Amino acid sequence: MHTIKRKVTLLAGSVIVILLTIWISLTFFNRQTQAQYNVILERYLVLNEVNQNSQLLMTDLNAYLNQPTEMTRSELIDDMDDLLQQEHNILKLEHQGNHYPLTNYINLVDSLIESMNRSLSLFDQDDPEAARLEFDDATRIQNYISETTLGLLNQELTTYEDFYRNMIGQSVKINRFGIWLLLLLVASVMLVTYLFQKSITRPIHQLTDAANALSRGEFDEAIYVDSKDELAFLGKTFNRMRININQLIEEIQTKAQLEKELQENKLLLQASQFRSLQSQINPHFLFNTLNTVSKKAYLEGSVETSDLLVNVADLLRYNLKQVDREVTLKDEIEVLRQYIAIQQARFGKRLHYVEIIDQSALDLPMPALTLQPIVENAVIHAIEKKREGGTVTLEIQNQADIIQVTIKDDGPGMTKETKQQLLDGSIVPKEGHSTGIGFNNVVKRLKLFYEADGIVTIDTVLSEGTAIHLTIPKIKG
Amino acid sequence: MRKNVTALFIIGFLVILFFTVRAFVDVVKGDWQAPTQVYVEDDDTRLVLITQQINTPFFDAVARGAIEQAEMEGASLEIVGDYSQNEEAFLNHLELAIHAKVDGIIVQGKDTDRFKELTKIKAAFYSIPVITIAEDVPMEESLRRTYVGSDQEEAGRMLANALVSQVDATGSVILLMDQSHPYIQTERLIGIDSVFNKYASLDVVMVESDTSREQIKEATQRLLNLYPDVEAILPLDAAFTEPMIDEITSRMRLSDVRIYSFDDAPDIYPLFNAGKIEALIQQTPEDMGRLSVELVFKWLNGETLPLDFDGYHTPISLIKRADTDAHD
Numbered sequence: 159m160h161t162i163k164r165k166v167t168l169l170a171g172s173v174i175v176i177l178l179t180i181w182i183s184l185t186f187f188n189r190q191t192q193a194q195y196n197v198i199l200e201r202y203l204v205l206n207e208v209n210q211n212s213q214l215l216m217t218d219l220n221a222y223l224n225q226p227t228e229m230t231r232s233e234l235i236d237d238m239d240d241l242l243q244q245e246h247n248i249l250k251l252e253h254q255g256n257h258y259p260l261t262n263y264i265n266l267v268d269s270l271i272e273s274m275n276r277s278l279s280l281f282d283q284d285d286p287e288a289a290r291l292e293f294d295d296a297t298r299i300q301n302y303i304s305e306t307t308l309g310l311l312n313q314e315l316t317t318y319e320d321f322y323r324n325m326i327g328q329s330v331k332i333n334r335f336g337i338w339l340l341l342l343l344v345a346s347v348m349l350v351t352y353l354f355q356k357s358i359t360r361p362i363h364q365l366t367d368a369a370n371a372l373s374r375g376e377f378d379e380a381i382y383v384d385s386k387d388e389l390a391f392l393g394k395t396f397n398r399m400r401i402n403i404n405q406l407i408e409e410i411q412t413k414a415q416l417e418k419e420l421q422e423n424k425l426l427l428q429a430s431q432f433r434s435l436q437s438q439i440n441p442h443f444l445f446n447t448l449n450t451v452s453k454k455a456y457l458e459g460s461v462e463t464s465d466l467l468v469n470v471a472d473l474l475r476y477n478l479k480q481v482d483r484e485v486t487l488k489d490e491i492e493v494l495r496q497y498i499a500i501q502q503a504r505f506g507k508r509l510h511y512v513e514i515i516d517q518s519a520l521d522l523p524m525p526a527l528t529l530q531p532i533v534e535n536a537v538i539h540a541i542e543k544k545r546e547g548g549t550v551t552l553e554i555q556n557q558a559d560i561i562q563v564t565i566k567d568d569g570p571g572m573t574k575e576t577k578q579q580l581l582d583g584s585i586v587p588k589e590g591h592s593t594g595i596g597f598n599n600v601v602k603r604l605k606l607f608y609e610a611d612g613i614v615t616i617d618t619v620l621s622e623g624t625a626i627h628l629t630i631p632k633i634k635g
Numbered sequence: 636m637r638k639n640v641t642a643l644f645i646i647g648f649l650v651i652l653f654f655t656v657r658a659f660v661d662v663v664k665g666d667w668q669a670p671t672q673v674y675v676e677d678d679d680t681r682l683v684l685i686t687q688q689i690n691t692p693f694f695d696a697v698a699r700g701a702i703e704q705a706e707m708e709g710a711s712l713e714i715v716g717d718y719s720q721n722e723e724a725f726l727n728h729l730e731l732a733i734h735a736k737v738d739g740i741i742v743q744g745k746d747t748d749r750f751k752e753l754t755k756i757k758a759a760f761y762s763i764p765v766i767t768i769a770e771d772v773p774m775e776e777s778l779r780r781t782y783v784g785s786d787q788e789e790a791g792r793m794l795a796n797a798l799v800s801q802v803d804a805t806g807s808v809i810l811l812m813d814q815s816h817p818y819i820q821t822e823r824l825i826g827i828d829s830v831f832n833k834y835a836s837l838d839v840v841m842v843e844s845d846t847s848r849e850q851i852k853e854a855t856q857r858l859l860n861l862y863p864d865v866e867a868i869l870p871l872d873a874a875f876t877e878p879m880i881d882e883i884t885s886r887m888r889l890s891d892v893r894i895y896s897f898d899d900a901p902d903i904y905p906l907f908n909a910g911k912i913e914a915l916i917q918q919t920p921e922d923m924g925r926l927s928v929e930l931v932f933k934w935l936n937g938e939t940l941p942l943d944f945d946g947y948h949t950p951i952s953l954i955k956r957a958d959t960d961a962h963d
Contacts, residue, residue: 187662258713261681262735269734302731328662335658342655345648352644356637 162358162387169354176346180339187332194325201314204247208263209307211241212270216300219274223281223293234278238271255317256310263306270299361389368396377404445474466503469496477527487554487561488520490529494552497530501537508547509537519556522630525607531595532565532626540569540623563628571620581616604628680710682931683732684768684924685742687725689716691901693920694743697768700924701741708932710738726750733757739931740765744772744782746817751776764934766942768927769899769920770819774944780934782946783927785918787819791826791871793953794895797914798867799834801893806866807838809858811851811879813872814843820871823897827869848878855882867893867913873900880911907956914955922949 218234245267252260277292315322361383368381377400383393452467476493491513498511533550540548551566572580579585583598604613610631618624684701686694698714705712715732717724726749732740733753740758744750744767754765754777764780771782798808810827812820831839840862844854855878858865868883870876876896883889893913896903899920907915926947934942 183659258681258711262731262737265736266731266734269736298730299734302727302734305727305731306735331658331662335655335662338651338655338658342648342651345651349644349648352641356641 176343208244212303266303361385469499485526487522510549512551514553516556519561525603536567540567561630566625568623571618680738682712682739683737684714685728686716693899696920697924700921701928704925704928741927744770781942785951786948787822788826790916791823795827795830802866805836809840809868811870851878852882855879869895873897877902917952919949
């Protein structure tokens, strides 16, 4: 991973490298030029030195000839030795252009020294006249040395002219190179800095945008940071935070929904409890009232009315007992008969009730109020709506393993859809059931009671009638 | 936008990089070669050719021949001299060469005491062989090893013969001579006199002059005044010819007087080609140069010992006006 630290190091490093390159190259070239200058200067200096020394030697010799002391003599000898030493340096100056004058030069120096020695020895032999003559000779030779020095210097200039021009040109070139190098440095630093800041600011920009979006509450946009350094890590973390926040929000929303539903349910429950309390008061009061009215009717001789009231009261009492209790088929048939009696009092001859009962099946245990709601359904749909009335048939058959209970009517029947809806329990029972228990309730209770599916089946043909079959196994489960 | 800026940056950077690299290549490619330091073996033979008239056609030819021969022999030959006929500088060159202990000196002879002293004493002291070229100096006075050049006596004879064949036997002829009587002119005069002596009727007049241009012109004026009917003029020094002709043409028609000359001066051939000179002694300077170097080597190598004191004569020829190819 390219960390920011590494980027900064890289930036600093590249700047240092570029600066070093400039410094080294310029220093190198300048040194090269300097070395060349030194070589040339050295040449000039050597020539000049020889010339000066030869002049000095002449002065020495003159001094000695005029004042022959040990001191002047030793000085002369020393300077002579110096000149001989320098002769070797002259040899090094040789190149193809100056062989002849240089050889001349060296020989002239030799001649000078020889001439001086001759002069000295003549002087020592007490022949000052001859010594003077030799001295004149030496003076001339010295003049030639000076002349040749000039000539050599002149030739140096000529020979090295191209070289000097090259050197001047080279220094111009080096200057130009230096300027370009400086420009290059500026450009490189700018470029590197630009790339560097881009690689840092762009991800920061992206992060800023993402943070702005988050602050506006836009949690759905994924955060992406176009980088490979710590900022990418920051971006990823940021993104994870966004996802977490999103999840939390969703959770809170679900929770709130649940809470709302729970509240509603509570309200519903309270309402139903209230209603059930309402309906609990009524039946007891009604039951007592009915009994009182029944006795009063009986005392007043209206037996029929008294029986009807008893039937109603009994039905009410049966209903008031716990719905979940276990009763027998026989009990159910009794209640059914009382209900039919009540309905017959209402519908008169329009309600025709038929019982086909296998007496051996009467002990079958079953949940309370199973048959009455079904029959009531039949009465409501098949009798109430038909002006001419109809027949409701209850048939109980005791078969090998099962007891088949069938409640049949000759009403208008149902469509297949209605039948299915009825079995699925998706038809909400209308109010008006006398016992408050609908068909659906019966189906569920039977299923629970016998712990088996498919107990209730419906056979129906439109405008012919409906038959509800309860197929009850003799052994539970 | 951003991409554009980046592209701009990179393009600018690349352009600068290109120029920087070019400047760098320029610097590195710079021709840094100093003149090669060649150490020529010290024992090679160093010869020097000293003349008074460097850069004249005549001595250029001498130098050409000498350099050719020196290259063949494998010696280093240096040509030194002055442009003007500066005697002092010329002698200084000679003295310098002697003190510089060259192996051999080929020098245009100069009939002066100082020249003779230098060759006789100094050169002999360092035992440097001196050969005179083109112009000789008496051997007894200069101790030169030998002379290489034209036989001046013969040249004078040839020129005088050409003269007498062209002018009337009774006409007047003027000889123009350096008043210092240099050896070369004396030699030429001997040759000329040997011819003129046969023609006693010929009126031969000797006029002398200094070597300066003004003096020559003055001398010419004088002789024209004295001898208006002069038939022919013969300067013994070729260097006199040009100023003399210059002076004559300013006074009279040149066709009235015949001029005979030698060729060892810078302006001779243009004058001759222009038809202003009747007859000319043509020398062979290249042969002189070649032969002189050859002889120095022979002497240094001890092949020819001693050299012929009388000298080695190179071929000469006479050319006449409008007949430049003629050889006599």
